[in-house]
Amino acid sequence: MAGVLVYIEQVGGDVAAVSRELMGKGQELAASLGGPLNALVVGGDVAGLANQAAALGAATVYTVSDASLATYTTDGHVAAAIAAVGAAQPALMLASASFQMRDFGAALAADLDAGLAVDVTDLKVEGGAVSAVRPSHGGNVINTYTFAAGRTVVALVRKQSFAEAAGGASGGTVTSLPLPATTMRTQVSNVAPKTGAVNLTDAAIIVSGGRGLSDKDNYYKLIPPLAEALGGAYGASRAIVDAGWVPYEHQVGQTGKTVSPKLYVAAGVSGAIQHLAGMRTSRNIVAINKDPEAPMFRVATFGLVGDVNEVLPLLTAELRQRLGR
Numbered sequence: 001m002a003g004v005l006v007y008i009e010q011v012g013g014d015v016a017a018v019s020r021e022l023m024g025k026g027q028e029l030a031a032s033l034g035g036p037l038n039a040l041v042v043g044g045d046v047a048g049l050a051n052q053a054a055a056l057g058a059a060t061v062y063t064v065s066d067a068s069l070a071t072y073t074t075d076g077h078v079a080a081a082i083a084a085v086g087a088a089q090p091a092l093m094l095a096s097a098s099f100q101m102r103d104f105g106a107a108l109a110a111d112l113d114a115g116l117a118v119d120v121t122d123l124k125v126e127g128g129a130v131s132a133v134r135p136s137h138g139g140n141v142i143n144t145y146t147f148a149a150g151r152t153v154v155a156l157v158r159k160q161s162f163a164e165a166a167g168g169a170s171g172g173t174v175t176s177l178p179l180p181a182t183t184m185r186t187q188v189s190n191v192a193p194k195t196g197a198v199n200l201t202d203a204a205i206i207v208s209g210g211r212g213l214s215d216k217d218n219y220y221k222l223i224p225p226l227a228e229a230l231g232g233a234y235g236a237s238r239a240i241v242d243a244g245w246v247p248y249e250h251q252v253g254q255t256g257k258t259v260s261p262k263l264y265v266a267a268g269v270s271g272a273i274q275h276l277a278g279m280r281t282s283r284n285i286v287a288i289n290k291d292p293e294a295p296m297f298r299v300a301t302f303g304l305v306g307d308v309n310e311v312l313p314l315l316t317a318e319l320r321q322r323l324g325r
């Protein structure tokens with residue numbers, strides 16, 4: 001039992017960003033575990049994705065291809081993964097912490113009698129044992145789970161926790177595995193993607209506004225333009241979602257979305273514990289608030305004490321000029 005197996009997710013026929021991140025971190029972890037970095041591609045038609053996974057550095061890309069695997073079902077995809085784990089014998093299996101992969105990872109770990117860590121933000125290997133870091137209690141407690149060596153560990157990792165694999169690797173092989181006989185208890189008859197959905201959890205840059213924006217018109221005048229200038233999405237505190245300024249799908253926090261972007265700008269957001277619960281693991285936090293005592297400054301990488309009505313238009317104009325947007 002050695003090395004790492006990464007479950008490759010796809011978006012529109014391409015390897016998902018989170019899977020590229022797992023391949024990046026997987027390279028380092030596989031070396032520490034003294035084994036290869038392998039990948040698993042499951043689906044109806046997997047050839048294109050398998051080649052992409054090989055280019056991301058997989059020594060072997062295991063594929064399980066079957067018409068019944070074209071859409072996700074617990075039974076089908078877990079059965080495929082068990083076949084790949086049997087072939088690869090990984091010490092560590094990595095997948096994302098999306099809702100679908102939480103379902104997958106829990107079922108897989110139960111079937112394999114493996115260790116399971118969910119919503120992981122960091123991983124390391126010491127003395128052959130895998131340790132997974134996982135925030136809980138709204139990010140106020142950071143837990144480290146250490147798994148005894150000798151059993152596969154399934155770790156489901158939060159998006160944007162690691163840098164993406166560079167790509168351009170060569171020399172990987174593709175090994176096709178048959179789908180083991182399995183009873184499919186779920187039949188997916190139709191998939192209807194939600195249209196116009198706000199994908200805050202995937203955004204690398206988020207600009208959020210709060211009650212400090214004064215009213216709905218001012219929020220839309222100042223926040224989306226800054227988000228657009230930065231090439232990001234826009235979010236909101238619950239206070240202004242509850243006030244009806246912004247739809248719920250933009251809400252960040254304990255009862256909204258949990259996000260971990262590369263850059264989180266909080267403008268006129270106080271930094272209540274319930275808001276921080278959804279964004280404090282962001283890589284860089286910029287707080288803009290007229291109150292120097294606002295709690296958001298305690299978690300901020302950069303802080304700017306000022307009035308959003310003065311700061312945001314200047315910032316947006318400057319960024320537009322510099323970034324050409």
Ligand SMILES: Cc1cc2nc3c(=O)[nH]c(=O)nc-3n(C[C@H](O)[C@H](O)[C@H](O)COP(=O)(O)OP(=O)(O)OC[C@H]3O[C@@H](n4cnc5c(N)ncnc54)[C@H](O)[C@@H]3O)c2cc1C
Binds near residue numbers: 236252269275309
């Ligand atoms: C069970 C529960 C769950 C919750 N879940 C969430 C959640 O998911 N997400 C969430 O966000 N909240 C959540 N809350 C609410 C949370 O406690 C706060 O009430 C909320 O986050 C406050 O929003 P805010 O920062 O926009 O408003 P405020 O706390 O009113 O802060 C406004 C900030 O704007 C600043 N400001 C004012 N004018 C200006 C100006 N002109 N320029 C610059 N700064 C200015 C002020 O100094 C202040 O810091 C939850 C609460 C509970 C009880």
